Amino acid sequence: MSDDVEPLQGGKGNAKPSEEGPVASVEPIRADQVAELEPSILRRLRRLVSSALDVVSPDTEKDPKKKALAKISWKVILFVVVTVIGTVITLVVQNANSESAKRAENEAEAAIDSESPPFRATVEYNWDRLGYEPYAWVLDRALTDSEAITLQQFTAPFTMDVADEVLEKAQRRDSVDKYLRGLGARPVMPAQCWPEGPWRDVSCGGEVNLRLNLTGLRSATTSVTQMWARSEGCRESKAVTYIENTTQGEEEIRRVDFNIDSSKPVAMVQEKEWEEPEGRYFDENFLDLTKGATPVRMDIFAHSKKTCNWEIEADYESIEGVKRTKIRDRRGEWLKVEAPPANPQYYWKFDPTLYRYRLYDPRSDQYNDPVN
Structure with missing residues (x-):
């Protein structure tokens, strides 16, 4: 990240110009928001992709701030994608473990029944x-x-x-x-x-x-x-x-x-x-x-x-x-x-x-x- 890019500020929406110039505005992900991440995951993903596409243009390399904004947007998208994949894998594993445990329980009951x-x-x-x-x-x-x-x-x-x-x-x-x-x-x-x-x-x-x-x-x-x-x-x-x-x-x-x-x-x-x-x-x-x-x-x-x-x-x-x-x-x-x-x-x-x-x-x- 270059020295002329200001720190991220709280807020929602795409980056807007301020008196000091254009600043990226991306909401940080807090620990208390993890539970709310799944229901809004697709909505957030669509918004971030749209934001990234807005800043990705032929003149991005010429504008250091746009270049920095693009890097930040893609990092956030990558984080969200990794989070989604991790959540899906966790659910699949939990479901598989639950089905396996239930199957083992049924087999145990059947064994007891047969005796x-x-x-x-x-x-x-x-x-x-x-x-x-x-x-x-x-x-x-x-x-x-x-x-x-x-x-x-x-x-x-x-x-x-x-x-x-x-x-x-x-x-x-x-x-x-x-x-x-x-x-x-x-x-x-x-x-x-x-x-x-x-x-x-x-x-x-x-x-x-x-x-x-x-x-x-x-x-x-x-x-x-x-x-x-x-x-x-x-x-x-x-x-x-x-x-x-x-x-x-x-x-x-x-x-x-x-x-x-x-x-x-x-x-x-x-x-x-x-x-x-x-x-x-x-x-x-x-x-x-x-x-x-x-x-x-x-x-x-x-x-x-x-x-x-x-x-x-x-x-x-x-x-x-x-x-x-x-x-x-x-x-x-x-x-x-x-x-x-x-x-x-x-x-x-x-x-x-x-x-x-x-x-x-x-x-x-x-x-x-x-x-x-």
Whole structure:
């Protein structure tokens, strides 16, 4: 830079002549303006190029001030260009690093996912429906004399108050359930008969109600697309004692139903208990499971005319493709459905006229024990 060129002054616009002569006026770039540089970079670049072109002319070499101004303008343009290139390179590198980190994170998650099962299934027998569904207790032996006397002592006084009667029935039912469970009796739910109607009969077999909870264990979505029942070791009931208990009225729920006796026991959907199933449940439904999402709960019923060990087989789709898994109880043992005995040797039923349990003959619909 020559000695006759004055220092740069603050301001905007092209160089203008002053009283001392023409002076270049270029705004210096401050540190606090770096953040604002990118949005205005093209505008500034156009202005500086225009300024440089104005001073670049055939007589520039003859005018020392114009020559100096041209050098300054091109230096500023070079600085701006270098800044733009540096900024672009920085953004590209940051974006590449971000994508690489995200890709590595996804690969790590996929690796973790592949090491864990797609979902966890827990099955619980839902005996809470006892009392809403007709049910009974069965024993593989006869009641002893003392046990029979104790059973007959579960009575309720006659009352004209409907509310009191309902409460008394519930209290008696709970007491009987506790007593019989203590004797080793097993609860059974007589199955419905299709399509005859809502009436039940021991010849229809038995059913069981399960609560199935499915919890996703992978970050990637797993979709359960079909469920089947597979049985093993079905047999006739060995129970010789059948004790029918009272109910407080049936409650309708939407059921997912397995007919263990069918050749292909696929999950069916049933809106009303006394009607035939409407169709295959998974034809119009699927269950998406992901880690951290709310578990899916299903009310499942299975019925058979025999006493069976069985399990649920579930088809699911995941990042690994289509696979099938087996669902058993918490201990890994077979699920069970027990049918009432077709011809129990001892059939106990509550006599509402005498308010006590009596031996009963279901064929003649008569109580066949002496009234004391």
